[in-house]
Amino acid sequence: MASAFLQVMIMLAVLGAVLLGLYALTKYLPGAWRERGQVLIFAGPAVFLVFAGLFVPAVRTIVASFRDDKGKKWLGFDNFHEIFVGRDTRLILFNTFTWVIGGTLFVVIVALAVARFADGMRGEKVAKSLIFIPAAIALAGAGIIWKFIYAGPPFEVGLANQAAKAIPGLPASLGGDGDKIWLVDRNIGALNPPSSAPGMNTFLLVVIFIWAATGLATVIFSAAIKGVPEVLIEAARVDGATKRQTFYKVTLPYITVTVVTVATITAIAALKVFDIVAATTGGNFGTSTIANEFYRIYFVQNRSGFGSAYAVLLFLLVIPVVVMNRRAQQRAEDRS
Numbered sequence: 339m340a341s342a343f344l345q346v347m348i349m350l351a352v353l354g355a356v357l358l359g360l361y362a363l364t365k366y367l368p369g370a371w372r373e374r375g376q377v378l379i380f381a382g383p384a385v386f387l388v389f390a391g392l393f394v395p396a397v398r399t400i401v402a403s404f405r406d407d408k409g410k411k412w413l414g415f416d417n418f419h420e421i422f423v424g425r426d427t428r429l430i431l432f433n434t435f436t437w438v439i440g441g442t443l444f445v446v447i448v449a450l451a452v453a454r455f456a457d458g459m460r461g462e463k464v465a466k467s468l469i470f471i472p473a474a475i476a477l478a479g480a481g482i483i484w485k486f487i488y489a490g491p492p493f494e495v496g497l498a499n500q501a502a503k504a505i506p507g508l509p510a511s512l513g514g515d516g517d518k519i520w521l522v523d524r525n526i527g528a529l530n531p532p533s534s535a536p537g538m539n540t541f542l543l544v545v546i547f548i549w550a551a552t553g554l555a556t557v558i559f560s561a562a563i564k565g566v567p568e569v570l571i572e573a574a575r576v577d578g579a580t581k582r583q584t585f586y587k588v589t590l591p592y593i594t595v596t597v598v599t600v601a602t603i604t605a606i607a608a609l610k611v612f613d614i615v616a617a618t619t620g621g622n623f624g625t626s627t628i629a630n631e632f633y634r635i636y637f638v639q640n641r642s643g644f645g646s647a648y649a650v651l652l653f654l655l656v657i658p659v660v661v662m663n664r665r666a667q668q669r670a671e672d673r674s
Contacts (some may be wrong), residue, residue: 356382396653402646409642417647426626428534432607433656434627436536441547442610446601448548449555454558454585457563466560473553480550481543481617488618489543490519522623533624540625546614551607555600562596563589594670602663606656628652 365373406413416662421427456465472480489496498520502513513520523531524537530539566589574584576593590597612629615621621630628648636645 375389382587399646399649402642403650405643407641407643413643417644418651419601421647421651429536429624430626430628430631432534433536433540433625436540437544437547437608437611437627438605438659440541441544441551441611442601442605443553444544444548444553445604446597449559449600450590450597452552453554453559453563454589457560468558469556470553472550473557475550475612477547477550477611478617480546480612484546484549485521485618488520490522491517496520505542521619521625524624529536538622539619539623543614543618543625546618547608547611550614551604555604558594558596558600562593566592598663598670602659605659609655609659610652628655 360379361376364372365377367375391546402409403417403524404412404414412489423595452466452469456462456469459465486495490499499513499516499518502508502518503516505514508514509527511525512518512520520542521539524539526538526541570588570592571584574588579587610629611627612633615625615627615630616633619625621627626634628651632648634647635641635648639645
């Protein structure tokens with residue numbers, strides 16, 4: 339182990355010495371070529387690492403998605419066809435869209451509300467620090483924490499069951515008897531959702547994501563709100579606008595680009611969510627998502643071709659989110 343570490347450090351030292359030597363040689367180049375050479379020396383290694391670490395694996399994954407699990411036989415779109423005709427595929431897709439739509443919407447709304455009402459209040463820093471704490475916890479850790487909260491029989495530590503039991507007249511289907519197994523039960527109260535629709539346990543997992551992601555979004559929104567020029571705020575107040583009107587008519591339009599950016603980051607994080615599901619249900623009980631299915635198929639079942647098709651599908655679903663983000667940012671910039 340020590341020898342391998344030493345070899346890596348020697349290689350890095352040699353690479354640094356070579357780059358510094360090449361940089362020194364650029365001083366002898368003509369003016370225009372000198373600048374180009376310096377840019378190439380500093381940007382070249384980064385571009386190479388991006389190419390080797392991102393582009394090449396992405397191309398290999400795309401190619402693998404069209405081959406069989408041994409990587410020998412060309413299957414065309416058979417792996418993708420298998421995904422969409424699978425018995426549980428519709429549920430997996432709907433679960434993923436629930437995370438993306440519900441998780442992103444509530445994170446943005448809650449974070450904006452907290453950032454707005456906490457701005458300028460007494461104890462603002464303490465309040466924002468407490469809200470930010472969950473963001474410092476790994477998503478797997480957040481899943482384990484909430485697994486205790488949702489714990490059901492035979493465990494007696496579940497806060498959700500204790501809280502539901504304390505509500506008089508609450509039906510047993512909603513935990514009124516204190517014995518509900520929240521992460522297993524798909525029923526939403528007395529309603530039994532279709533096999534292709536997300537269950538109550540999926541929505542409870544999304545709550546964990548909202549709890550973990552809201553803190554960072556709040557900090558970003560708070561910084562954006564504080565960046566609104568005071569001149570605009572004062573002008574609105576002079577015109578007789580209330581605090582609510584000032585926020586919706588002045589502040590919110592001014593920070594639209596920030597809102598879109600946070601929504602995009604949150605949506606992408608929700609789209610590829612894996613940690614929370616793996617730490618709580620393991621993708622069982624109708625809670626699996628695309629990322630969990632990719633892991634189960636590629637690493638557990640060792641089906642490289644079919645698993646690669648899930649990875650490509652996840653990549654394709656990210657593209658519309660990025661495109662919509664860019665268009666929304668462009669419209670916001672045009673309005674400003």
